[in-house]
Structures are given as structure tokens and as C-alpha cells.
Amino acid sequence: MSYSLHTRRRQRGVVLLEALLATLILAIGLLGAIGLQARAYSALSDASMRGEAAIASERLLGTMSNDWLNLADYALAANAAPSARIASWHAATLAAVPGATITITLTPTVDLSRTEVLVTISWTRKAGAPVNTHRITAYMALS
Numbered sequence: 217m218s219y220s221l222h223t224r225r226r227q228r229g230v231v232l233l234e235a236l237l238a239t240l241i242l243a244i245g246l247l248g249a250i251g252l253q254a255r256a257y258s259a260l261s262d263a264s265m266r267g268e269a270a271i272a273s274e275r276l277l278g279t280m281s282n283d284w285l286n287l288a289d290y291a292l293a294a295n296a297a298p299s300a301r302i303a304s305w306h307a308a309t310l311a312a313v314p315g316a317t318i319t320i321t322l323t324p325t326v327d328l329s330r331t332e333v334l335v336t337i338s339w340t341r342k343a344g345a346p347v348n349t350h351r352i353t354a355y356m357a358l359s
Contacts, residue, residue, distance in 0.1 A: 272312060
């Protein structure tokens with residue numbers, strides 16, 4: 217009998233220790249899940265901005281292809297004031313992609329049969345984050 221009493225005394229607190237370890241493991245798992253959720257939200261936000269930039273670029277290229285004779289009016293340097301032809305598009309793009317820097321470069325080809333159009337939309341999702349850039353190159357030709 218003295219042996220079983222001694223064994224029981226040594227086992228005191230083991231259940232409490234197991235409960236503390238289980239709580240610690242659960243806390244580590246929950247912190248990992250919270251971190252994963254934050255990264256997923258960040259990736260979703262970046263994808264949303266990239267989608268808005270793609271839609272804006274395609275919308276501009278569609279407008280430009282219908283107004284080929286005034287193509288030079290669509291050029292835009294970074295942080296420059298847009299021309300009247302693209303002012304509404306520029307404002308809508310800045311509303312969809314806050315803080316964006318937009319450039320539109322027009323380069324005629326050597327034989328002057330077509331013009332290369334490079335639309336670049338860059339943005340930073342949050343301070344200190346790397347700059348995201350969406351570029352689309354298209355060729356406009358009078359058909």
C-alpha cells in the first residue's frame with residue numbers, strides 16, 4: 217500500500233501540466249491560422265488591384281483603337297496632368313487603384329505603319345510594401 221500511495225503523490229499535477237501543454241499547442245496553432253488569414257487577405261487585395269489595373273488598361277486601349285487619328289492625345293507621363301481625352305478615364309482609374317502612377321507611352325514603329333502603346337499602372341498597397349506594376353503593350357494600326 218505504501219508503494220501505491222507514493223506513486224500517486226508523484227503523479228500529482230500531471231493532468232495540469234498536460235492541460236497547459238495542450239493550451240500552448242492550441243495557441244501556437246491559432247496564431248499560425250491568424251497569420252495565414254492575414255497573408256491571404258493581403259494576396260486577395262493585391263489581386264484585386266491587379267484586376268482593376270488590367271480592366272482599366274483594356275478599356276483605354278479599346279477607346280484608343282476607336283480614336284486612332286487622335287492617338288497622340290493619349291500620351292501621359294508619370295504624375296502629369298492628363299489630356300481632356302483621357303481625363304475621365306484617368307480619374308476612374310485612380311479611384312479604382314488608389315495612389316496609382318499611370319504612364320502611357322506611344323512609340324511609332326520604324327516604318328510608321330503602326331504605333332506601339334505601352335500602358336503602365338504602378339501602385340503600392342501599403343506603406344513600405346514593394347511597388348506593384350501592371351504593363352500592357354499593344355500595337356495600333358490604321359486599318
